[in-house]
Amino acid sequence: MNRVFIHLALCSALLTPVGCARRATTADLVNLEAPNDLAFACVRRTRDARRLTTIIMEELVPLERCNFHHLLESDDDLPDPDPCFEGTDTTPEGQVTDCELHAVLTELFAGTVGSINVTQLADQSGDLSIQVPALTFLSVGERPSGLAVWDKDSSYTWVSNFGTRDVQVVSTKTILNLEDAPPIDPFPPAETILPVSQGPTDLVISPTGHFLYVALEEAGTVLEVAIDPATGEFVDTGTVLTLDGVAAQVPAPPIGQTEDNDYFRYCPPERSPLTLAVAPRTPIGESADPRPVELTIDPVDNVLLVSDRAKPLIHRFQLGTDDDTPTPATPLDPIHVAVPTLDIAVTPAVPKTFLTPSGSANASATERYLYAVDATDGSVLVADYTEGSPTFGAVLPVGSDGSPVDRLSLGAGLARTLSVLTPDYPEDAATIPSDSLCQLTDNDAAANAIPTALRGVFLSVGLSDGTVRVVDIFDLDATCRGGNFTPGSNDCTGAINPNDSVVSIRRNRPRINTFLTQSLTVSATPVVRFNQTSGALEESTGQLEVEPAPGLEPIECPDRWVNLYGDPDPLVCANDEPWVTASERWDSEWEAEIPFAGGGLGSLQTESLSAEAGNWLVADQAGFCLFGLLGGFNVAGLAPTDPEAGYFGDQLVITGELPPLTQAMEELTPGPCARFFDNVEDLDDNPVSFAILEARMGELRLGAPLSNGYTFDDVMSCYDTLVSYEIRTRRAYTVTGTNQGFVHRVTADDLADPQSTCIIDPEKPIETDDPTTYLNARAFEERPFLNPFVSFEISAFPETVPSPPPLDTESIITFTTDNRANQLLLRTGQLSGQRISSLPESLVYLPLDDRLYLADLTAGFTVIVLQPFTLALNRN
């Protein structure tokens, strides 16, 4: 009994480390284990009309027979014929025939390939063994990495297996458990398995069905394997496609964007998009050996695109188009995108600029874009993919939230999978017919033009944060958003939905998820806390009414920015681009700590790491420049336009108690170190601090103490062991955002060298007409402060405050920006109120039913509908 009692007392605590967790692991009998790739097959089934579970006949048919668009036509239109019945006799009475879409998928850890009947979701036909109380799928090799089913004849499915280093062909009928399927062979014949030299990482089938392409990352090659799609046989053991193409230099992107060369729809009319420019990046990995990792087929031009985890190239091969004669791939010039890449997606041709509802001369679909996941950081780049364009391959400037300008702004997650969506977009259109665009005169269509309904061309991105996000490329409904549009006038009146007055649709920007009448506000009145006083700042004066205190001065908002607070004159301005300014609190605190710059391994020395004489704090692993530290020396020589020009330099504050032995000895016999007994208690009022003359990665050259009563030698002799410290700004306000943190552009020549001096990044110069270049976080009295997100000016201290203000001065001004323009996204692990962790692995858009399918390694198989953009099913 006693043992039981003790056990109960300790049990809950012990469960955690050994894994039999407090959050119970759900044991779902019908589950998928880490699905990682998807393909589709179509089955025509005839069932007994009186007993639908009785299947009379079933056969594999080409995928296009599972086209369900005919079901979506409105009542006013004559329905399209159901392609399922093309070339077939009428179904006999008492029977029902339908084409049913099946998803074929691989399970990464189980090493299996299986199927789910997407049309009949309750159907368990893909379960190969009803004796086993879970979905039983067909075993293939270890670590399946790729899957291919030919859409014109889906009799066979090819699977690449990373672990067993092979490509295997299996009967699709067996996977789907059709009635006339060949039996499962536990020992597949040798001719159904093609060994390859290294673990394949991806597999695709050519549009003609004559070849498989297998990425062999470690071998640095792509294997072209001839197959017979009718029999599934491997015709040969593969031809190596080498990846030795030489790319031209990284092309320069087009400079800026204007109404004439960019696609956007902004309302109200006075709003206009920010013009961005970006220089090509310094290439990474040019001399590396190729490591092909993922394969994508451009269906428009029949081009095989090969991403490379090591080289900054996207390799290209022209594929044959002759359905009758197998034509091997021929290499094309690779695209140089300056960084290694992972997943790739390409768009069909889209018009260059925004279209009026009636169409115009600009309706020609001429522009194509390529999206790729940057292998170095999981961001997504956008390249010009318009054949014949002078900037073909150039990485475009698309970001605008303080993150790199040449990357999509998609939050903190790492992009893992990309897919271009084309719901309702006219196939193979050289021009966009006006009747495919939303017409304001069509009330129903206009009412359906809501932010969450996707019609047109979009990029979907599955991210490691468990979201699928959408990026605008060409929105067929944009012509109904915000009201009338007339070229040149940008009329934004007459919107069907009165709340649709602030519209921000722009190519290659995340889609905004809701109607807006106002995108950006301050959520509460800015407040100030000054020593013992606090209160809200008056909107007319920017000052505290009750007592003199630092407040806000009227300013002029930068071009395209909005006045968030202040009447009649702006006191706080913010960047109005909805993708720039987040909802966050901004604090400006006098001589406050620079976040994360403190440490506990400082050593006060009279020599630097390279034996330079002086007063030093040495902390060789500190990485001071990464946190934005600056000494006076570091900012000398800056141009007057630089926000840090003339800055005094930050200050070092000793935050630790005296070393224990010193403390003990001083307590016995008070000596010179006794003055530091109360150091920790005095941190706010009378800190032990020194001016920083020069900041380096791992050491700080210190100047004079900032208060009386001690010298550097005094402090060094008392703190004769390692000391803890923090860094504060000096004679400046430390400006931090809850999302953006301490914004800066400080770096060092060698981030690994503790002696490397902190510098203002020369690659991030201030452009006086571009607020996004103002990466800084120190605000000074009576000087306008501007960063890429907000702008304001803090007034001077009251005359009663001496200059410089005493060390115990407290002055904080706080306001909160509220951006209601949230990105359209889905959390794929969230359905019907349940929340499970999600790790998207493979997104596949199927034009046949305008749905997006996701293989998610932890959340399972997910179906997403696009009008509106919603999770329709999650099967895990």
Add this chain to the structure above:
Amino acid sequence: MGLLGALRQAQRSTVVGLLVIGLWCGHGCVRDEGSNPPLGVMHFPIAATAYPPEAPELLYVASSNFDLLYNSGSVQSYDLEVLDTALKDVCGDVLQKTRCSVLPAEADLDRLRPSAVQTVGLVPGLQRSEVLIGSFADGIAITPDGARLYLPVRSDANLTFIDVQPATGLMRCSESAFGEPQRCTESFRSGLTTSTREVTLPTDPVAVVAGSLVTDFGLTVGDYVLMAHRGQSLSLLVDRLSPSDQRPILVDTIDGLASELVTVSLDPQTHTAWIPSALTARISRVQVAIAPSDNDTDSIANALSATLFDVGPLRTAGVDQGIDSREVKFDPRGNGRVYIVSRTPRALLIADQQTSDGNLQVHNVIPVGQGPSRLQLAELATDGATASRLFAFVSCFDSREVHIIDVDNEQSTTMGTGISGAFELVIDPVRNRLYVVDFRTSVIRSLDLGPLLACLDGAPPDPINGCTPSLLGLLGIPKAVQELQ
């Protein structure tokens, strides 16, 4: 009697009943000292460590006595060479390796009652030593010279330490001689002394890491121990500063860390300990400040003056949901990379140690099985031993697997399956073995890394088993989890 009265009556009855049970329990249970765990038997093994780490000869295993079947946990030391030979001899011809066990010759087979289908070999010299400790040990660490073991034991709410003869693996934690069966005495089970500083040891120790003050902090003497406490605290102890030191000395503690701490890892380069949390998206980071010295006197003074400094937690941003991390390991090549076992998502996170904004800079998220628990890193030879590549081994308790990940290529390579309670892992780079502590069935599984190494060497995968490490046999007899007794 009204409803209220009835309720009061019922409450009174309940209270009286509980009192009776309590008195009976106090009378009947306290005097029952329970039974010792049988010699040579692991019972819910939870932690293991090998010595010397680069060429292991001895394996130390801590059993937690999780179901309190016995009156104590235990620590056993095993001779790895004997184990390897015994598994070849006893299990070499057994087709189904899960049905083949080797046991120390001292084990009482009658008491263990192995299944009739289990092939069992009693092996002399397999077990070098065994001592009894408190129940609910939760970790184990050994000093670099192999002379002292440390275990956080939750039933004692303290650090247990055991003296070891490094060459033989014989242990001692009482007045008895090295190698004699013994129960650790009070001085070894709660034997900390405190320095002159006013610090007290927090409760609920869950993890421990030990190292040398000489190699890691530039002193001339001594070792250090970092112990994580589930309730948001970390303790720093120094030990063996002089030959007369018998007990570790508690020099500093820090609290206010993330809740539900699980393990602790120290990066000797930056002197920063990372402590993951099973309940929040924060990984606590604490710097260990010990000033170097080149003489014994100052070394001792500096060690006793050592402090812990909270450098702020890192938020596991960019993953869904990132609120349950289990273990952190640093890239041994000093390239600033760090590997984190996460349960939400179920993945190995590859990240940068350095960050400027408080967010963990995750580079890649590599999926693993369910219930990922522990992590080991090992550099394995490739291409005919002309090169090497770093692999991560992740135990997945719920899916009963060990996943093996090529972290340089950021690719999941293979996995061992059917390991019913995969938890702690130990890698033997000399014999190419992976020892998996199987908590659920109270055995150690010895796996041969040969198939994996052959694949890395360029050989084609085995047609049946691919590149998966193969099971050689079990140390111990698998024992199903029973009802509480």
